[in-house]
Amino acid sequence: xxxxxxxxxxxxxxxxxxxxxxxxxxxxxxxxxxxxxxxxxxxxxxxxxxxxxxxxxxxxxxxxxxxxxxxxxxxxxxxxxxxxxxxxxxxxxxxxxxxxxxxxxxxxxxxxxxxxxxxxxxxxxxxxxxxxxxxxxxxxxxxxxxxxx
Numbered sequence: 001x002x003x004x005x006x007x008x009x010x011x012x013x014x015x016x017x018x019x020x021x022x023x024x025x026x027x028x029x030x031x032x033x034x035x036x037x038x039x040x041x042x043x044x045x046x047x048x049x050x051x052x053x054x055x056x057x058x059x060x061x062x063x064x065x066x067x068x069x070x071x072x073x074x075x076x077x078x079x080x081x082x083x084x085x086x087x088x089x090x091x092x093x094x095x096x097x098x099x100x101x102x103x104x105x106x107x108x109x110x111x112x113x114x115x116x117x118x119x120x121x122x123x124x125x126x127x128x129x130x131x132x133x134x135x136x137x138x139x140x141x142x143x144x145x146x147x148x149x
Contacts, residue, residue, distance in 0.1 A: 009136075012143040016046050016053075016078075016135035020148075023132070030106040031131055034115070039144035040095040041069040045103060046078070046135045047110075055079075058129055062103060062112055065093035074110055074123045084110075084123035098147065105131060 100115025108128040111119035138144035
């Protein structure tokens with residue numbers, strides 16, 4: 001299934017269960033992922049070189065609205081150390097309205113932004129991964145709804 005076939009879907013636990021190919025999101029060695037999310041907090045996006053990576057495998061995990069919707073982060077493995085961190089005074093994600101975001105990876109740089117805005121968080125990986133798949137989840141006590149553009 002390609003990401004354009006996804007439409008809207010919900011996830012309600014921490015675990016990446018469905019993976020999508022990033023090949024239709026690549027253009028000139030740049031991966032661009034546009035999506036909307038409706039969640040109270042903890043919307044997780046995984047960028048991975050492999051299908052169903054092990055917990056300790058090298059991946060990029062981006063969390064929007066972590067820590068009760070007070071910060072966002074980019075990690076180099078699932079539940080790993082924060083490589084980029086952005087504190088937020090206002091709630092980044094919302095349980096009541098769809099909010100648009102984008103993720104772009106070009107070379108060794110990952111950027112994350114809100115739809116129509118410049119990046120609010122970025123990180124340069126000294127040993128960049130070749131991304132082939134992406135997936136979504138949330139923290140265990142929340143439900144996140146996603147729409148892929």
